[in-house]
Amino acid sequence: MAMKKVFKSLALVACLGAAQLAHADALSDIKDRGTLVCGTLGTSEPFSFQDPVTRQVVGYEVDLCKEIAKELGVKLDVKMIAVAARIPELAAGRVDLVAANLGWSADRAKQIDYSYQHYVSPQKILIRREDAGTLKTNADLAGKRVSAVSGSSSEAGAKKLIPDVTTVTFKDPPTAFVALQQRKVSGFVGSELMLLKFKQDAENSPVQLDIIEEPLFVEPWGIGIRKGEDALREEVNKALVKLEESGQLQKIFDRWFGPDSKFPTKRVFKVEEIKG
Amino acid sequence: MKYTFDFGALLGQGYPALIWGGLMTTLEMTLFAWLLAFVLGSVLAVLRMLNIRALNYVIAVYVAFHRNVPMLVHILLWYFGVGAIMPLFIEDVVNQIGGEFVYSTIAIGLVTAAYVSEDLRSAIRSIPRGQMEASRSLGLSYLQSMRKVILPQAFKISIPPLTNQTLLLFKNTSLAMAIGLIELTGAGREIESATFKTFEIYTVVTVLYLAISLLLMFVGAYLSKRVAYVTKTR
């Protein structure tokens, strides 16, 4: 009888020990698995979107994930996730990294860790061309209604920085854009590149759009890593710095934002620690 | 999976005000939509009793359309569809109040009106024809008989189904979050995406919805009992 008890408690202790082992960090898990799971949007050109020809997910952030996986010596598994699911998926361990238009915010930094910045996105406001006379600066939208994507940092920024504004949030960028087109709101707050794409698309529609020149705020983007996974974070940062120093990052940048691309932009950032 | 419960996080940063605002918006929507549904539903029910074939057909189509199409689709149709073909000066007034609020309230009111009219109609039909004949023979006009004799009884009989409709209407207001209105559910989602405390905020929102639902059910049951003695004399 006593022997049974001893065996049971030994088994329990052994299980606890095994549980400790199983709780190793994410980096070793990735290396053991041989795969890096990268969460990305898949709906945001040119960061991560579906190539209509190959029907695969490609883009600037996908390329960065590929390079990081190469550095770690593992395969890459790209997983599409929704804007609102980025942090929950990371926190639950269902993705290892999040490279999904993830802007830095103090609230988010409490929940997750960020790598060095890999992109800096000016957040701007898209307006109807017919309003360009009255809406010249961001402050002109005070007291008015603007649309944004639900749960985005654009929405939070708009609420903070535009006095007396009413934000109307929708579940995805196209719906928020439609609200602007159909005169439900006076402006659509979002990242410059996303707005640029909508502006280009709208040139052929009856309602043309313009972007207010002055950015509402500038948002550094980083790769999201689960809180406390310092070993993984260091590896990701090492990989990013290596890309920067070898010139490979510039090549990737030019591929998606260079003069011959769809979204020619000048690179105004360096890969470095995000200053909170 | 670790999840640290932290209801305190909901107290920061204007979140209680957001929930309160959402709750108020929900209640306002419920009130206005209910008024629309009740008035229109009664009018439609009475018009049906006139037995004019063309009118009956139109009302039947109205009821069938509003009952067979999902509530969310009605809201989208009004907000994106009707909103786009409205003359600009009306649209501007609507957007001043808040297009999301106006259109979703109209949509919910019209759909509930269809159900209310059917409930009232069956209640009216359950009242013996003798009553109409008696009041007419006493010199009251058709409309007066309706107003003073038939309808009061019909309303009392239909308190249970109308309570049910009110409850459904109250719950349907949550669909307005799909077009960006910050009512109670919308407020919950906003706070969720800001604080990531999903369980806590969902619990608060759920408790509020359940409390008001139970309140509506009790009020309905109470009203039903109070008027019961009248109908028992038949």
Place this chain on the structure above:
Amino acid sequence: MWEILSDNWLLLLVGQWPHGPVGGLVATVGLAIVSLLLAFPLGIMLALGRISAHKIFFWPATAVVYVVRGLPLIMFIFWVYFFLPLLIGNSVSGVVTMVAALALYEGAYLAEIIRSGIEALPRGQMEAGRSLGLSHMRTMRKIILPQALYNTIPSMLSQFISTVKETSLGYVISVHELTFAAAQINNMLLTKPFQVFALLALTYFTLNLILTGVVKLVEKHMGSGQAVTAA
């Protein structure tokens, strides 16, 4: 509006399949069927719980039914969206969330329908079954339930129509069903929102009108083979 239909009928019918998940009208009807099939056993269990004399069955069943009836469906869907991955330990797609939420939601409503069907039968049947030596469960299974379920077929078919309408909420969590497909078309066209959403409304209208007609046919057909009801 008809050009919109002729240009986009494939998207409205099957969504992005084969270049994406099955969507559109097919997904809507499919979701409704699967959800209701799953809701059925759930509804029976909850109904039995609701009429049970044992408090251990009565209180949880009653609690579930009241909570589900007191919560808006969209809030319920958000709960399931949050809770299900925690329960299963794996991320869950919008479709699975939708099916689980609808099955539970409809199960609670079906429970009330089945309960009223059971209570409409004469008490004598249960007493007779018990006095013949059958246990409570066996009487339920072999005598009461078959009749109750048969009697409530029209109500349950009406619930199917409600379920079809409820699938439209998949739009909010990006499930590829009919409303989502119409929203995609609106996002593409941008200039004809009224026509797009009017077309969407007409599609649901037609579908549910047909289903209502089927329900009426079934009701008429059933009038002949009625089981015994309380006098």
